[in-house]
Amino acid sequence: MSTASMIKANEMPAPDTLVDYGVGGVMCAMLHYVETDTPFVGIIREHGYEAKFETFGDAEPEDHPLFTEFENGENIVDRWRPEPPAGWQLGGVYDTEDGPCALFIRQIQP
Template sequence: MVRLIDFIDSEAMPAPDKIVKYKGGIFCPAMFHFAPEGSDYKEIARECGFDIATSYMERELDDDHPLMVRYFENGESETVLEEWVPEVREGWKLAGLYDTEDGPCALWIKPIEPAAEQPK
């Protein structure tokens, strides 16, 4: 298993939740920007102290919503990604937007809560 810390100098790496922006409305947290293709993103997030979750535009919007029509029927993936505002997840930070085979996907992160100490 390749771990993020095995190939990135920790002194040079930005904070894991720093946002890296790409063209076309796509962005992601730095912890994934530097990860090799095929990496286990949940494991990388855990190594960096975060939980991750995803949400998809097609699960949030009706099929006849203008963004859905523009994305799936007109092929306007870049402009739709720039305009889609995913439903807010309580307690989570929006850390990424991607174009996937299933349409636009939002990536959410939140710090892992420290385990409560067990009484002695």
């Protein structure tokens, strides 16, 4: 194995670090290698977090600046950055069959 592709353990991003894939969506580092359509709530829990999901259509009012584009079927994932609920942080924004979806995460409290 070539050491050119290796990084040191202290250079690993925290599991909740957002990764920008350059195609609009962002996702937390703990889900970087998860395949599309894989239920990832278990992976999130294994990292000590809990998850909450919200779709654009359910989360935003009809007067939201992106709502008309969403209603017309345009991809708005690259521009929608929802505000997390109190105590949560943004864990990802990605496209689904139901439109853009936000993943919010927070550490599981003991």
